[in-house]
Amino acid sequence: MAATSSRAAKVTLPTDDQILITREFDAPRHLVYQAWTTPELVKRWWSGQRGEVTICEIDLRVGGTWRYVMTANAGFEVGFHGEYREIVPEERIVYTEVFEGMPDAGGTLNTATFTEIDGRTMLTLLSLCPSQEVRDAIIDSGMEGGMQEQMDDLEQIAISLG
């Protein structure tokens, strides 16, 4: 049996311009792939706890584009878009990703790989960034979001005290 700890996302930085995310799912890979590529389903998980997905467009073919927009809990919008470069159904998707708030920084080239072992799926998501600065900014964005959550928590506490 897989330990529950293997369910946590693991982020490593293989080189100065890369980010590698891995996560195991208790589901066969055709379902993980479906949840990853179907707009109505992506809308339900992609924003995590940080907001609501308002736009999710997926044209899943080589040369096709995608665009996700989230309204963050704090009210501001963040958008991402890109293009599909390579698609091996249920196995691998290679796509570009541009953060619309920093379009001049250049986008990342991402490879999502789905590997099934005994009915479970290992997802690896490797991002190649145009520079270390962009890579670092992406990692920093987690901190901004995290701080936002802490602010939200504080606000909740403040409301409950009021």
Place this chain on the structure above:
Amino acid sequence: MAEPRRRQILDILAGGELPVNDLVRLLGLAQPQVSKHLRVLREVEVVAVRDEGRQRLYRINGRALKPIYDWVKPYERSWSERFDRLDLVLDELKTKERADGSDE
């Protein structure tokens, strides 16, 4: 740590403290090259060294790496939150598939 060899050295040392000779063998590089990488890693203090008899033993300096880990953690958390939601979607898809299967 852009140099893949240095990353490799850290991966090997993550398994435990080692003398240079073992690193040379595991990396398949010439000793001067390995020593050069180790010197850089020591300068930025991600690797520490101590002498034992005639051997120099190298190890990862966990304290130096901790800030990197702390820095990555909020980003990691944001993905964990996403994937926790994805788990819920997957549970639903699995249940649906099972129900569809039993209908046939």
